[in-house]
Amino acid sequence: MTDPVILWLREDLRFDDNPAMREAAASGAPVLCLYVLDDATAGDFAMGAAQRWWLHHSLCAFKEDLETRGGALILRRGKETEIVPALAKEIKASHVFWNRRYMKWQTDPDTEIKSALQDMGIKGISCNGRLLYEPWEIETKSGDPYKVYTPYWKSLQQKEGPRAALPRTDKLNAPPSLPSTDRLDDWNLLPRSPNWAEGFEPVWTPGEKGARARLRAWLDTDAASYDDCRNRPDQDRTSRLSPHLHFGEISPVVLWHSVSDAMEAGDIPKDQGTSFLSEIAWREFSYQLLYYHPTMRDQPLMEKFTDFEWDTDKKALNAWQRGRTGYPIVDAGMRQLWTEGWMHNRVRMIVGSFLVKDLLLDWRDGMRWFWDCLVDADPANNTASWQWIAGCGADAAPFFRIFNPTTQSEKFDPDGAYIRRYVPELRDLPTRFIHEPRKASTAILKDAGIVLGETYPDPIVDHSDRRKQALSRYEAIK
Ligand SMILES: Cc1cc2nc3c(=O)[nH]c(=O)nc-3n(C[C@H](O)[C@H](O)[C@H](O)COP(=O)(O)OP(=O)(O)OC[C@H]3O[C@@H](n4cnc5c(N)ncnc54)[C@H](O)[C@@H]3O)c2cc1C
Numbered sequence: 001m002t003d004p005v006i007l008w009l010r011e012d013l014r015f016d017d018n019p020a021m022r023e024a025a026a027s028g029a030p031v032l033c034l035y036v037l038d039d040a041t042a043g044d045f046a047m048g049a050a051q052r053w054w055l056h057h058s059l060c061a062f063k064e065d066l067e068t069r070g071g072a073l074i075l076r077r078g079k080e081t082e083i084v085p086a087l088a089k090e091i092k093a094s095h096v097f098w099n100r101r102y103m104k105w106q107t108d109p110d111t112e113i114k115s116a117l118q119d120m121g122i123k124g125i126s127c128n129g130r131l132l133y134e135p136w137e138i139e140t141k142s143g144d145p146y147k148v149y150t151p152y153w154k155s156l157q158q159k160e161g162p163r164a165a166l167p168r169t170d171k172l173n174a175p176p177s178l179p180s181t182d183r184l185d186d187w188n189l190l191p192r193s194p195n196w197a198e199g200f201e202p203v204w205t206p207g208e209k210g211a212r213a214r215l216r217a218w219l220d221t222d223a224a225s226y227d228d229c230r231n232r233p234d235q236d237r238t239s240r241l242s243p244h245l246h247f248g249e250i251s252p253v254v255l256w257h258s259v260s261d262a263m264e265a266g267d268i269p270k271d272q273g274t275s276f277l278s279e280i281a282w283r284e285f286s287y288q289l290l291y292y293h294p295t296m297r298d299q300p301l302m303e304k305f306t307d308f309e310w311d312t313d314k315k316a317l318n319a320w321q322r323g324r325t326g327y328p329i330v331d332a333g334m335r336q337l338w339t340e341g342w343m344h345n346r347v348r349m350i351v352g353s354f355l356v357k358d359l360l361l362d363w364r365d366g367m368r369w370f371w372d373c374l375v376d377a378d379p380a381n382n383t384a385s386w387q388w389i390a391g392c393g394a395d396a397a398p399f400f401r402i403f404n405p406t407t408q409s410e411k412f413d414p415d416g417a418y419i420r421r422y423v424p425e426l427r428d429l430p431t432r433f434i435h436e437p438r439k440a441s442t443a444i445l446k447d448a449g450i451v452l453g454e455t456y457p458d459p460i461v462d463h464s465d466r467r468k469q470a471l472s473r474y475e476a477i478k
Pocket residue numbers: 230238239240241242243245246279280282283284286343344345346348349352370374376377378379381382383385386389
């Protein structure tokens with residue numbers, strides 16, 4: 001094969017265990033790597049601001065690695081349905097390889113591109129590089145997709161296990177002459193004035209090497225007590241691999257085998273490792289849900305919630321977004337999100353429940369804010385998780401089970417270390433008041449340098465009142 005081939009990279013910026021890349025390399029032809037930034041096709045799901053920061057750095061890291069392997073990366077911005085076939089024609093490619101994506105607004109253009117290529121006599125070859133099992137590979141006995149997680153997880157465990165990880169691709173020879181490429185800097189993915197992503201830099205290393213280093217560090221230190229500590233934001237001992245997984249800088253197959261091997265070797269106790277694997281399975285389950293129920297992207301899976309009466313209080317939404325609700329654990333979470341582009345899972349549940357059941361605001365408002373602010377924003381995980389929190393999704397927490405933000409805070413951040421880290425104006429408050437500053441006397445507040453309503457907000461709603469209102473609105477749609 002002498003005509004070049006195209007490797008169209010999407011959410012798979014890695015050399016390790018990359019099925020489409022292996023196939024492209026195995027063709028023996030010169031390989032041109034392509035990345036397309038297509039905001040128009042994605043519509044509401046165009047990449048959010050935090051992920052644009054990540055993408056910039058991830059593409060830089062990938063390009064550097066690619067060039068040491070003899071490859072070349074072409075960047076193009078615009079509609080992928082136009083760019084991919086046009087480039088294939090321009091360079092007279094024989095094949096275009098890619099790893100599959102699963103959201104309807106992604107699979108529709110993929111199908112269109114495959115057929116446009118076929119019409120030109122060019123083969124479009126797609127592979128699974130994103131999931132342990134494709135959505136249609138795990139089904140109920142009657143052949144339907146699952147809507148409840150526990151049987152899904154059981155069914156996944158009964159399979160033989162994910163395929164073995166593929167070896168790293170070491171060589172990708174670029175064609176001798178290259179088509180034109182955009183300059184990454186011209187895409188303006190990084191925030192400039194102000195540079196609100198300053199807080200991301202000490203926390204994250206986008207790219208495959210960063211993903212590998214994080215996995216190694218987590219396996220060595222925190223994996224063995226994953227289940228014991230995974231709900232403690234103050235301890236911060238989950239893997240933090242979510243943005244790397246989203247951008248495909250590490251594959252779930254590698255993750256699955258790394259943890260399973262460590263369990264086999266006795267380095268991670270079975271219960272702790274299995275708990276982690278079950279979270280990877282939540283990711284798979286979310287993909288299955290969105291694949292079979294694409295309207296979930298903006299419509300509740302449980303139809304009765306279409307009639308739920310949501311508030312539209314912009315001031316309350318703004319206070320939530322800025323971390324100024326007067327509920328310290330909620331504010332800490334929202335400020336962690338703003339500063340680092342990430343939030344601990346337990347706190348995502350607390351702030352999500354607060355938005356929906358205390359502020360009575362639409363879960364889609366929360367989903368959109370997360371979409372813009374999270375470096376790990378993922379269409380399947382974000383959508384399924386918000387619907388779960390709002391009680392309107394598959395296997396959801398029932399709406400009437402309402403988190404009390406204060407008791408959640410006392411339980412999962414007992415010394416207030418997480419709150420102190422992200423809400424520094426409360427740093428000097430004694431622990432017994434850190435979860436509920438309004439209970440402290442004026443003298444104690446004064447000693448801690450706090451004036452409620454000035455240096456830190458009064459609670460914007462009363463939890464027990466709002467709880468009653470939420471339940472009565474739920475009664476109306478039940
Ligand atoms: C309201 C809300 C919104 C969320 N939005 C996203 C999102 O946009 N992107 C995202 O990746 N996760 C999302 N999650 C799920 C979860 O919070 C994150 O995956 C997790 O906090 C990432 O941290 P980690 O990598 O340290 O997780 P770990 O605990 O180390 O778990 C390992 C991996 O398992 C997967 N995982 C863990 N928990 C879940 C879960 N509940 N659902 C699906 N997959 C899971 C993730 O890929 C994660 O990286 C959301 C959760 C909630 C409650």
